[in-house]
Amino acid sequence: MTDSLSKVKLSVLDLSPIVAGATAADAFKNTLSLAQYTEKLGYNRFWLAEHHNMPFIASSATSVLIGHVAAGTERIRVGSGGIMLPNHSPLIIAEHFGTLESLFPGRIDLGLGRAPGTDQRTAYALRRSRNNGQDFPELLDELRAYFDPSLSEDSRPVKAVPGENLNIPIWLLGSSGFSAQLAGQLGLPFSFASHFSPDNTLPALDLYRRSFTPSKDLSAPYAMVGVNVIAAETDERAHYLASTLQQQFLNLIRNTESPLPPPVENMDEIWSDYEKAALQQQLGSSIIGSKETVKEKLQQFAEETQADELMVVSQIYDHEERLRSFEIVAEIIEESK
Structure with missing residues (x-):
């Protein structure tokens, strides 16, 4: 098992959390601090996720925040984990990421998801339609053709400037088998959201690898898996810190809108037996x-x-506890080599 760990690369998914008693501006400062720190620790990439109408997540304008992080770092790859493509015109995304790649060449990733990243009411406010992402493959084809016109049979009068002919790695993100199979069929890298969909992890990865067809992007499957990690000096301290994550998901279950809460000593005073079981599964x-x-x-x-x-x-x-958690994980990987 040590051999598997010694070969794996480490990356970061940051939700730019707004904690209780702080603001989005504070969240952005902490995001940049985390990116700079994990870059020094040797992490490979730093991704930000598109969410909307969530009082504990500040990364709604994901492309803007990617630019902020890329400008404040030097080597680490910066990207989206992900951009929810059905929320946007493919041309807009091509232009945004073409701009980012032009500003920070060789450092930008474009991870794409098909979920709205929010509730249905907010999704309608974003999309102005009841589209539930069923046209994701068509939107993806259009987006890829803006970057690489050779992928389209049509001579396009509309071009992405900047964007066209830029080499921006496209990843598909998923929490089920849909994007896993599509990524495999197109020969694209795939990232699975095991951090909130653990039961589907192994079936989706198996489907991706079985579906994989080599492409000019990849000759073999490449899979990245998201995982919640909360590390501290002791098991007891880590479980105390993890109560913040548990409360975050509990608030989602209860449809309670609030910033990221501080940790508590005893979650059994907060959740019901049913809620505890549901969260332990998720x-x-x-x-x-x-x-x-x-x-x-x-x-x-x-x-x-x-x-x-x-x-x-x-x-x-706590931001300092968060930095330390990422440091511990980096130490583990380094010591396994």
């Missing part, structure tokens, strides 16, 4: 504990998934 792949505990669980996770890359998600209330 957060089942989360890795929480001391350095020794996290190392053991990461080794097992890397062996089970055979992921090429792990994208670490750490929803921790």
